[in-house]
Amino acid sequence: MPETDDSSNEIKEFCLDIPAKNSPFFLKGSNALDWGMQNRLARIFSPSSGRTVMLAIDHGYFQGPTSGLERVDVNIVPLAPYADALMLTRGILRTTIPPSTPGGIVLRASGGPSILKELSNEQIAVDIEDAVRLNVAAMAVQVFIGGEYETQSVHNMTRLVDLGNRHGIPILGVTAVGKNMTRDARYFRLACRICAELGAHLVKTYYIPEGFETVTASCPVPVVMAGGKKLPELEALRMAYRAVSEGAAGVDMGRNIFQSNAPAAMIQAVRKVVHEQATPEEAFDLFQSLKAETEALAK
Numbered sequence: 001m002p003e004t005d006d007s008s009n010e011i012k013e014f015c016l017d018i019p020a021k022n023s024p025f026f027l028k029g030s031n032a033l034d035w036g037m038q039n040r041l042a043r044i045f046s047p048s049s050g051r052t053v054m055l056a057i058d059h060g061y062f063q064g065p066t067s068g069l070e071r072v073d074v075n076i077v078p079l080a081p082y083a084d085a086l087m088l089t090r091g092i093l094r095t096t097i098p099p100s101t102p103g104g105i106v107l108r109a110s111g112g113p114s115i116l117k118e119l120s121n122e123q124i125a126v127d128i129e130d131a132v133r134l135n136v137a138a139m140a141v142q143v144f145i146g147g148e149y150e151t152q153s154v155h156n157m158t159r160l161v162d163l164g165n166r167h168g169i170p171i172l173g174v175t176a177v178g179k180n181m182t183r184d185a186r187y188f189r190l191a192c193r194i195c196a197e198l199g200a201h202l203v204k205t206y207y208i209p210e211g212f213e214t215v216t217a218s219c220p221v222p223v224v225m226a227g228g229k230k231l232p233e234l235e236a237l238r239m240a241y242r243a244v245s246e247g248a249a250g251v252d253m254g255r256n257i258f259q260s261n262a263p264a265a266m267i268q269a270v271r272k273v274v275h276e277q278a279t280p281e282e283a284f285d286l287f288q289s290l291k292a293e294t295e296a297l298a299k
């Protein structure tokens with residue numbers, strides 16, 4: 001216990017001319033959330049740009065060792081310092097990710113079927129106590145609007161939202177697209193809005209070239225763009241640029257980063273677009289120069 005001050009000599013400064021600050025939280029739709037929830041969101045989104053570059057490496061939960069994720073320790077751990085958050089399963093987190101890794105952890109919390117079965121037949125796959133134990137920044141759940149197990153997947157999300165609200169852990173609703181579904185603005189407005197209406201604190205969805213701004217505008221919580229299949233780097237940077245210009249609060253990209261032939265260069269180029277509003281061409285220049293440096297060092 002510290003020594004008590006001698007109150008007769010105390011000098012106090014109450015700064016009576018400075019009003020107490022009452023700043024709104026920086027993320028859309030998140031102002032009414034409790035401190036712990038906001039603090040966790042600030043581990044995912046940069047408070048200075050209001051955006052995130054999340055690195056998605058959770059593909060193994062339904063498709064095994066995807067190309068680029070065969071050895072997470074070798075290929076992904078060196079990228080982690082460039083990511084604002086990692087999206088992954090608890091298995092990879094516990095076995096392979098150093099606990100000193102900076103940035104938030106977005107824990108994959110639904111699963112069940114593999115690529116050999118009906119993918120929408122997911123259930124909640126993590127206990128909330130384990131998420132608390134792992135000190136995660138959010139939990140992610142796949143929502144299959146229009147899918148065979150639509151209602152079940154929505155209920156997975158709403159149950160996680162209730163648990164997340166109880167424990168201060170935000171829930172990321174991930175809009176999954178079934179094999180036969182049209183990927184258009186009408187579908188993604190529907191899917192994102194359902195996630196937000198039913199309590200998701202943030203939503204992840206795909207970019208579409210027509211009307212993406214109506215998807216972000218009609219979703220009252222932050223929307224992050226999913227990467228999708230591997231594209232040439234400049235195209236992927238253009239997609240990220242358009243997404244953030246059209247209202248996305250960042251990206252959650254996987255294959256377009258870890259399947260690049262220079263993943264560290266690519267994630268830094270994506271950061272340039274997302275956090276510094278660089279044009280895709282400027283970011284691609286950075287990609288090429290970082291890639292050349294890495295290649296020179298390897299010689």
Ligand code: R5P
Pocket residue numbers: 056057058059087142174226227228229252253254255256
């Ligand atoms: C898929 O269900 C997972 O949520 C992936 O994290 C997601 O698809 C993002 O990865 P990618 O950018 O490779 O599409």
